[in-house]
Amino acid sequence: MDLRRYIADIPDFPRPGIVFKDITPLFLDRAALRYVVDRFAQLARELRADFVLAAEARGFVLGGAIAAAADAGFVLARKPGKLPRETESVEYQLEYGVDALEMHADALAGGARVLVHDDLLATGGTASALCELVERKGAEVVACAFVIELAFLGGRARLAGRRVESLVVFD
Numbered sequence: 001m002d003l004r005r006y007i008a009d010i011p012d013f014p015r016p017g018i019v020f021k022d023i024t025p026l027f028l029d030r031a032a033l034r035y036v037v038d039r040f041a042q043l044a045r046e047l048r049a050d051f052v053l054a055a056e057a058r059g060f061v062l063g064g065a066i067a068a069a070a071d072a073g074f075v076l077a078r079k080p081g082k083l084p085r086e087t088e089s090v091e092y093q094l095e096y097g098v099d100a101l102e103m104h105a106d107a108l109a110g111g112a113r114v115l116v117h118d119d120l121l122a123t124g125g126t127a128s129a130l131c132e133l134v135e136r137k138g139a140e141v142v143a144c145a146f147v148i149e150l151a152f153l154g155g156r157a158r159l160a161g162r163r164v165e166s167l168v169v170f171d
């Protein structure tokens with residue numbers, strides 16, 4: 001399926017000079033949504049993932065659906081102060097800022113097999129932070145799965161050593 005037609009370019013959002021890739025048309029289309037969930041659920045099953053880990057907000061949209069379709073659990077990575085129990089926390093750099101992500105400290109244990117998911121790979125700051133949360137626990141990142149990869153920002157290099165799958169790559 002050609003997913004590019006469901007991704008809109010929005011110039012100068014959220015800041016001048018950023019071309020924002022709007023994935024919401026893909027989420028609106030039932031066939032495209034089903035296709036993406038099925039592709040990543042199949043990957044999760046092939047890699048025997050126990051959990052899908054994704055970051056709020058856009059990572060949650062497909063992350064939970066992929067986990068349910070793959071018969072895996074879902075782990076939330078949230079912005080600081082949102083999770084109610086003890087957390088692991090990691091700071092990271094965005095294409096347009098600095099932020100941190102937290103995961104419940106007891107969400108993953110050693111030996112767990114984790115598919116890291118996000119809607120989009122840009123600089124790789126978010127995804128490498130997610131991988132760090134997994135690996136700190138002695139769990140394993142079986143793959144990182146993105147709908148969109150902005151290859152010109154070099155995020156893949158920050159994920160070196162992990163399998164990276166993207167459905168639409170912009171060079």
Ligand code: PRP
Pocket residue numbers: 055056057058059093094095118119120121122123124125126127155
């Ligand atoms: C976007 C996107 C990824 C991240 C990718 O999230 O959903 O999580 O940026 O950028 P990176 O590879 O440079 O880290 P954003 O932080 O804008 O938050 P949102 O999902 O709440 O919109």
Ligand code: ADE
Pocket residue numbers: 018019020021022095096120122123150
């Ligand atoms: N997250 C980081 N960079 C982005 C971009 N250019 N479009 C959409 N989401 C993003």
